[in-house]
Amino acid sequence: MPVNPDASIEITAYKWVPPFAEGRIKDLRVRWALEEIGRPYRERLIGGIFEEKPAEYLADQPFGQVPVYKEGALTLFESGAILLHIGEQDERLLPRDAVRRGRAISWLVAALNSVEPTLQTLVVLSVTGAEQNWRESAMDAARPFAEKRLAQLARALGDRDWIDDGFSIGDLIMIDVLRAAPTAMLAAHPKLTAYVERGTQRPAFGRALAAQLAAYANHSKGD
Ligand SMILES: N[C@@H](CCC(=O)N[C@@H](CS)C(=O)NCC(=O)O)C(=O)O
Incomplete structure (x- = not known):
């Protein structure tokens, strides 16, 4: 430990x-x-x-x-x-080979810069502004951005276990980012659901x- x-x-x-x-x-x-x-x-x-x-x-x-x-x-x-x-x-966690290393870093940045902001917006709206009459319409406006990113990510992952060639910090951050996705939104992508389970089942x-x-x-x- x-x-x-x-x-x-x-x-x-x-x-x-x-x-x-x-x-x-x-x-x-x-x-x-x-x-x-x-x-x-x-x-x-x-x-x-x-x-x-x-x-x-x-x-x-x-x-x-x-x-x-x-x-x-x-x-x-x-x-x-x-x-x-x-x-x-x-x-x-980060391959030494320049090609694989570059891909892992690209996925780490993609997780933080392209995927997390779309999900974070939903998280912020869901935990704040409950009493505001604009909250539902704000969530309706934000949801398609997150849905699009998850669909693109599911396509990129395809049938692989990990996002590129072997587990890396790119997967570690991406899986933690995906844990914040609304349950139904993630469930629409069985490959992403399995990806998150694969990561979170690691000891x-x-x-x-x-x-x-x-x-x-x-x-x-x-x-
Ligand atoms: N971009 C930062 C975000 C860190 C972050 O959001 N931390 C949250 C907890 S998960 C926090 O401490 N929030 C308090 C605040 O923003 O005042 C990172 O990836 O380290």
């Missing part, structure tokens, strides 16, 4: 989040990558997701978000940048999820 208070790598995570966000916070991606390659990390648990972050945290993460990754003199923010850094250390994902949830459970127990 890579969570180890003596580890040289530190990642930030929240002490507590609302139930709908448990298992969804983006430190999960970093935990998952570190679990895949067996690198230990320690946790720096910070206040709740909606709390103002102190100036010292904003110096590490200008937007006040998690995760932040520290290792010696290195401080990284943005889950994509952190995953690239971790991938550099192990070819099980490293299971350990990462358990570690994130353990932090919240310890907080509710008053630890």
Whole structure:
């Protein structure tokens, strides 16, 4: 189990989040990558997701978000940048061959830049503005963008197990991004549903999820 208070790598995570966000916070991606390659990390648990972050945290993460990754003199923010850094250390996450490596990086950026924004819009609308009379029409307007991206992604994946040639940080981020898709929207694409199941059944994902949830459970127990 890579969570180890003596580890040289530190990642930030929240002490507590609302139930709908448990298992969804983006430190999960970093935990998952570190679990895949067996690198230990320690946790720096910070206040709740909606709390103002102190100036010292904003110096590490200008937007006040998690995760932040520290290792010696290195401080990284943005889950994509952190995953690239971790991938550099192990070819099980980022191939050394220039062609395969370029494809994996392209898919990582596609996940964050082309797919996640369409799904994130739906998530934001679904958890905010419930009392606003424009919410349903805003969701109706946003949904086709996400549906189109999922259809394009399903076509690109085809019958392969992973998005390119072997599991990589491109798959890791893409699968975590797809976990935020509305259930019915993802179910319309059996190949994407199977892709997400394939990723989330990896033992490293299971350990990462358990570690994130353990932090919240310890907080509710008053630890
Ligand atoms: N683009 C950032 C997004 C990080 C992010 O959205 N973090 C959320 C939790 S999943 C957060 O801390 N939100 C608090 C806020 O935005 O104030 C990344 O990939 O690291």
